[in-house]
Amino acid sequence: MEFFVVFALLLASAYASPTIFQRELVVPVLDDNVEGRITNGLTAASGQFPYQVGLSLKVSSTSSAWCGGSLIGNKWVLTAAHCTDGISYVTVYLGATYRTSAEATYTVSSSDIIIHSGWNSNTLKNDISLIKIPSVSYTSRIQAVPLPAVASSYSTYAGDSAIASGWGRISDSATSVTNYLQYAIVQVITNAACAATYGTTYATSGNICIATTGGVSTCN
Template sequence: GRITNGQTASAGQFPYQVGLSLKLSALSSAWCGGSLIGSQWVLTAAHCTDGVQSVTVYLGATVRTSAEITVTVSSSNIIIHSGWNSNTLKNDISLIKISAVSYSSRVQPVSLPAISSSYSNYVGATAVASGWGKISDSATGVTTNLQYAYVPVVANSVCSNVYGSSIVTSSNICISTTKPVAVTVKLSVTLQSHNMKFLVVFTLLLATAYASPVLFQRQLEVPVLADELGGRITNGQTASAGQFPYQVGLSLKLSALSSAWCGGSLIGSQWVLTAAHCTDGVQSVTVYLGATVRTSAEITVTVSSSNIIIHSGWNSNTLKNDISLIKISAVSYSSRVQPVSLPAISSSYSNYVGATAVASGWGKISDSATGVTTNLQYAYVPVVANSVCSNVYGSSIVTSSNICISTTGGISTCSGDSGGPLVDTSSGVQIGLTSFGAAAGCTKGYPAAFTRVTSYLDWIKTNTGISY
């Protein structure tokens, strides 16, 4: 989460403040806040604890990772409200049970309102929000020092006017962020080429760095999927019109409030190939064909989720089978719109180690960039043995159905290039589609992993009839 335009807390000022490091997978973890409500109980949001493997609880900390007490518990110690709904964000509340802690000047529980037949709606009250999290919209990652801000509670209608009454209910409470002050919950879903799951509303507090109330985003802390934002090519070159006529841009509608960007490739007049983590859970997709400037396409087609085929073996935890197809109405080919060839179906395939491949996409062009680029970027990258990737990400994540590239010199696919093509320069066939990289950042020299196209030629043929 974050407090923007807030102040830095002094030690012991918020002794009930808890920091939570949430382990999402072997590859990724995220950060959220919480409160100590008893010697064995921490209160937090359901969207923070949903799907985590374990949680490390930091108590009595002002500097984020220097806690008086640190406790790690498994998911069996987490109680999520049975009515929690990740689509409507209803009942976004959960409890974490820890071994009993001793109170001190820096570790104290916060009181809850007394149970009563009727409650104040707190409209007009001044509340204090606290947390680590981003301190500005452009900040990357969480802050070191605990931040806080005084905020006015406003009527729920102020929030429902922005987010809709299906999202904001009587079990939410709203704050105004005219200042702009914001609390964002820091936890992002691992995959997500999505600048994605934008969670709205926190059970206790809601805010945003706009002058209207805010969106909460789960955001990652460590190594994770290539898409923090959809993908990118760092340290690459700008493509000329028609240079990559098979390159497709995808604008993915996640909800009324949010959309994300991915890449893809045209493999036939009616078929686009992309990553499953791009299309998973989307409402509709707008496909841009023949574009070099991101939104100036020769052809634009919007299709609903019923036109998306996601591999039945797709697993968002292990990232296995990260591949999907989008069916569009037949397009006419031109100098700027052409399909890419796939490897011929065979009894054995090259592993392409040592080959030079070209990756393309509109993603971020630097680790500090916010959002995707306007002009299509590309980079020549060497294919390396899968062991180079599995040494970094682990053999449970990297399998024979991945293909790996080296990112020496900081040339890499990154956020924004998710789902986009990796093409062998000597044969001109597509050998990979962007899947994941290191959450540490795209320019840090970690290898990047792709879905290996030769592992899915039969699946593509079965679903589209396309084969070579």
């Protein structure tokens, strides 16, 4: 069975409902303050997801947050616009399995962040951004994610299995993100099935939806 990685932003979820993702986006957003998480998943082995990036975001002098991202080249990290919107700087953790124990870290300012020009915080459309970092050397634990071929860019992937990874909260009772990288294997479902829960406003051709059977998901 083939697997692919979900580069996605979680919009909403419940145990009995599908999860909806923005198609263009990066691995689930994992913030101390939002509903990002991996529930009923597995603990990743060292080097299992070498493209996984941790982002410590400085929002203000008294506020910070945590998000996830994917390394897509030796100078670029892909993440969500709502993670980087309004921050002053971000510390990027590369090659980590334990959240803050990384092979390499870089701190860059907002001038090195490119937020999609069409980002809309009300509708969550175009929730995608890029972070430019100094050139990083690849190792067994630091690798760019293998992107799909252009020819398959518009596949629905319905029926395929996907892997989502990150350091989100692992249960409703958790008060902070986990320190150990988690992952969940999930099945992609049709947008028509997803629209039965979320409606066509969110379940559009620009989204990918997954089933959350048994509470294995990227949210609560």
